[in-house]
Amino acid sequence: MTLAVALPVTANAAPSPDALIAEVYGGGGNSGATLTQDFVELANKGAAAVAVDGWSVQYLPASASAASTWQTTPLAGSIAAGGRFLVGEAKGTGGTVELPTTDATGTIAMSGTGGTIALVSGTTALTCKTAAACAADPSVKDLVGYGTATVVREGTATGNLANTTSAARGSALPDTDDNAADFTVGAPTPVNSKGQTPGGGDPDPDPDPDPVPGDKRIHDIQGSGRVSPLVGQQVASVPGVVTGTRASGDRGFWIQDAQVDGDARTSEGIFVYTNAVPFTVVPGDSVLVSGTVAEYRPGGDTGTNQTLTEIATPTRITVVSQGNPVPAPEVITPTSIPEAYAPDAGGATIETVPLDPAKYALDFLESREGQLLQVDDARFTGPVNEFGEGFITTKPRQNPAARGGTVYLGYDKPNSGRLKVKAGSAALPKANVGDVLKGATVGALEYTNFGGYTLATNSLGTYTSGGITPEVVAGQRQSELSVATYNVENLAPGNPQAKFDRLAGAVVSNLKSPDVLVLEEIQDNNGATDDGTVAADVTLAKFVDAIATAGGPRYQWRQIDPGNKTDGGEPGGNIRVAFLFNPARVSFVDKPGGDATTPVAVVKDRGRAALSVSPGRVDPANPAWNSSRKPLAGQFTFRGRTVFVVANHFNSKGGDQAMHGRFQPPARSSEVQRLAQATSLRAFVDQVQAIDKGANVVLAGDINDYQFSPALQKLTAGGAVVDLIETLPPLERYSYVFEGNAQVLDHLLISKNIKRYNYDVVHINAEFADQASDHDPQVVKVRPSTGHAVVDEVLFLVEDLLERLHQV
Template sequence: MDYITIREWTIKRHNLAIALSALLASGAANADIIISEYIEGSSNNKAVEFFNAGSTEVDLSTYVLEIYSNGDTEAGNTVPLEGTLPANGIFVVAHPQASAEIQAAADKTGNLYYNGNDALVLKNGTAVVDSMGQVGVDEDWASEGVAMAEQTLRRKDSIISGDTDPSDAYQPHVEFDTFARDSFGDLGQHLGYGASEPEPEPEPAPEFGACGDSATLISAVQGAGFSSPMVDSEVVIEAIVTADHQGGSGSLGGFFLQEEDADQDGDASTSEGIFVYHQDTQVEVGDRVRLAGTVSEYYDSTQISNLTGITVCASGESVSAASLSLPVSGMADFEAIEGMLVTVSHPVVVTNTDTLGRYGEFWVAKERLYTPTQVAAPAENNDVNIALNAFLIDDARSGSNPESVPFPAGDLSALNPLRLGTEITNPTGVINYSFSEYRLVPTADLQYVATNPRTEQPELAAEGDLRIASFNVENFYNGDGQGGGFPTDRGADSVAEYDRQLAKLVAAIIGLNADIVGLNEIENDGFGEDSAIAQLTAEVNAQSEAEWDFVVFEGADYVGGDSITNALMYRTDRVAETGTAVFTTDAPFDFGNRPPIAQTFHDLVNEDEVTVIVNHFRSKGGCSDNAAAGDQESGDGQGCWNATRVAAAETLLSWIEGNPTGRDVTDVLIIGDLNAYGMEDPIQALIDGGMTDLKLAELGAENYTYVYEGLAGSLDHALASESLTAKVVAVANWHINADEPTVFDYNIEYKSEFNQNNFYNADPYRSSDHDPVVVAIATEAGDTGDNDGGDPDVDEGGSAPPAEEEVPNLDHATTSGSFPVWLGLSTLLLALTRRRLKVTR
């Protein structure tokens, strides 16, 4: 994948040295502010405590905490401090979604997005005051049991000045003591300073009473906000069990209760349901249970735990499900039904299955969600708020990589997929909040409607007599081409993964039933017999009844200097090369935008020529500070490097005008991954230059080849010149990848041996993260005038059909069964001739 959050970092040693030198040149400060406590706990439990070890008050407005992620030499997040800090004073910054205990000790919340391999640097202006970790190094810093990952670290009492060299090797045990993960008891205190006032005596616990006696209403426990107003209070409640998840290891470890219908308060802002963390007493759905326990917020989910009493009062009772509809107006709408039994008032569709195989969860929305710039012109603040439009459906099991995923019915497998677009009819379940998301845990079997089933081939199988496809093969690398050389820069990490990836790609290419296929993201390792393109073509030949070849750029060892490149494959029984294969590395194709490649082909029936140009424009991610204004993230939905992609589109048009293949051909097709959605500037530049957006014309704006975080859109395009547009009879996106669960891909990481087999099949589905695009063309009779290796009816004296006889279209559904006899014989003769002359590459 080459998009948005996946950044391509190649940090040269001299750049690293320059960056670190600049950091050190900022000067070491003599200030007395130090990092006195560091918390890297579960979920969002992160906090940093600062202590004024000096004797005078310090103005914090010039201080900033910088976070350097994953070995970066530029800070990814910064948190400015504020206010003044007296001598021996303490200032605490917390993650905005940290636990209530951390928040209670915090003076400020900020962007504390770090893990144990991220360096922290405290600066006063440009001067380094203190640091943790080593800037420019990606390492989980740990020494003698003291680690920056998943621990609470407290500065040793003897340390009263900071580490002002963020580039030196880092051993946390030298200056910090370690405490258990999620240890917050000392936060806001250091060297005896900052100790809080003693806790008041707790209120006496309420009497447990008997079934039917008065009890605290669940609505009062939940309150009208995101947190309970009764945290740490002991309560007695009596309500109905709506879902039981006491199943031991891997379960939620408790059950859900909902207030009886008659006792609900009628306030839409307060929930009538709650989770009870308790496994020692068996309960069943429909039981009316009376219990006593303590109210708590477990990672922002209100629950009752530490039960001191519980009894089952009755069985076989029920409560009414609340109604939920999408979109909601705000997250408070979900909070108002936290813990409750709900039924969605309308069908929903599956929109995201990225974590289905990993965590047993998937996203649903009322309808398919599209990237805004796929369907509308770029504009400020036009993002889709997924949180208001969708929610998760969850299997209610903790842990990861289960060997049984209960979605869809019959459990998930490579042969039983849950595809995006699948409709689920009015699901019913309880609303749970965990891992910062609201999720529905089904209490009844989900009812699936296969509104987007798999297809064995693109939905234009028999149309046209020349078919051209575009396919991003998601970093297809073959190691050294001899079974070794893994892992590579991208793609497969082992020969086993390579074999799995290869089998899927071959199945997809054959299934496309195309005559010419333009490829993106294939390894840029030349054209020899050990190259990725040669071995992919060889395997397609081994599995296909047709004969395939690939385009070679004579005199070039590689296409540009990027690790990945573009390539062209074609069926030699359908088309032949008539031009000179070329590419350009002129700006803006010298960096970022991969060099476009071009070749002219003619079909062997009509000798109609078309020039195919395969492109891969610069991705949307990784804005840098020195990028031009038009390449910065502007907030209009087009991401980074938009100006660079526009320049690529405009330069491409000029390049085409010069007939780069040496053939004076008006039929031109631009295909490839342009890293721009349908309504974005680069696509518009091509349209303004006279090209037709075939997918917009044939499929409408709501078409897609790629899904990112639940939003669908087309990054892969097909644009035709005016003369070629008149010959196009069909266009299709073959949805074999974007709609499939990610877990079906070739990777074997995070999969047991069972799952490596269960989730994999050597078929086209999830062969990549992009869907292929196919264009069907009705060619016209003509004579290229240049038949080197072309039509044997001209080259070798074959008998062509009479001029007035209509030449039938090739039937791509049958490969050769519909060929006229004369064409079958001539094609056979051509194939034999090519086999005699073919050389090993």
């Protein structure tokens, strides 16, 4: 029995926790329309049914005037938890397809292009004519201004509609009280309370007394390739046992067939995508499913991801029996998945290449799509993010880092044991890298955006902490210049004070207050607000204050404002690089004239290299830096020795094809620009060293590329500078974690004449579920050279002696 509960009604100024408007369509029966009738679809995102007896759906024309009146359609009955409720309105003379049986019917002739729909806990016509007035009316449960609605709406109206389009909320029913953000314009998709769709009929209008399977089984649908041979076709009464369900997001359930065909390439499991259509099946139900075979490509049809084979828009789900044993999961051992990652298609799609699951990891996983898999003692190699997703490894000995990660060591070493995990019916703990799910973790395999093959977990092993803690470096000696690089991830004044405090605390406690701190992703004074603001003094002052409050030095800063929207990053944020420095330890040599477009030159000053402007941008007019951050060079003096520090933030990897995607090997198109940027930066280093071979140069920042990439190979060619990450053991080379791969994006490089240094990547963020930034900082403590080897040795000996005496 379904219990209908009348819940308290809230004003539309607060997002609804239960009943709301899910879709509006006013083009029914108009010229070019397929549907014959206008409709309003309601939904209930709550956990209990909502009674709508005595409620109404009301309509106001787009351009409301004093003479405009609200038209009403009374409602009766209830909206089931997670269910839909279809309100039919006026019919036109066009169209060929009728709505499914409506749950309520009115006669309102809605506009096909714009208007306002209200869900009201009463039947008295509203009188409000503005958004504010409607928000103040406690009877208004939800309000949607669609298309050309100009006055009465929540936030901004939805996109413009036509006779062939409706405005509908996403499958998760977002409700931010901004119609434009919550609704998407597309083909109308009316669903009634029984789950019926136009032309689909009753999901089970006349169940067979003795239902029998149809002529297609799951392995016929999956086929022996990546794309179903039946894609786009209707299938009837496909048998399987329900192995798991998902009631939010992409709603649906998994079924698996115990009758296997003996072909290692064909999966026996599949996802049934119901969208918002209610379903009542539970694991152990033996079902027959009728619907359309579809290939869903996460991220969009034009993207580089592979697809997930589904039975979509089911028209009939028949439960044959209940309480059946769920098929036993296949246990994935460290040797189950091949070491080789993907077939080489010369950069073309592998969707037409026959599967070879014994040879390639991607083929093996594709051949198990939709099936139950089990991983024992699963170790996390990527922390669980805010969406409840993480990465585990099925190959614990594959390039293991000491702290639990899996290290990415080359384009030919993608770490085939990585597997994304997310909640199916079992939510993940807030795990860090190195944490383990002891025992069996079981779930159905699917393919998702940002990670590819994914285990949707039904049950988890016992969560066991791996015990990693944030690292702390030793403080610099008096004779050492400490330089650090830190990507602070879109730092802006509007960020919570807690973010500033955490970043500042790490600078003081974990990095030991470096003398020079190179920052990336400093946003302008109003963050992502796009109003032409480019100055960042408020951002930097707030950070400097936080560091001082945390017990650090009172840093000074140097930076150059970019041109508005010229340097990439979050639109309106105007991210840039910047220097912080401790004036009690190091001096900045200020030379005026540096701005967004003036290039810094290397000049000779008493036989040594110097900068023409300081700070100054390196080669800013070079097309290599289009829509990207320009390097910032600064001249520092430490204990009488000149040190040139260049802050960098190369262009991102956006636009590169997915490692796990359909094109193999994947194209890394963004590398072209980074190679050009490295060429420009290397030319600057060469200019310094052409004047002064003994010059102290430090290149620091987020290069957005690996130590084995063309960009880094260009920078280090001939040994002019040393990439310090390569001085570490291979399994310690990482500062960032992406899709379960511990990898290098951030770099500190020093000129070859600097012989004495201590270097460390300080792991405080990338491996942790709770992060202040997604990057780990790095620190190098150098003994700058005088430019004369013999003098250096004598000077360093004297400095060492003085420090020992001071300690005594």
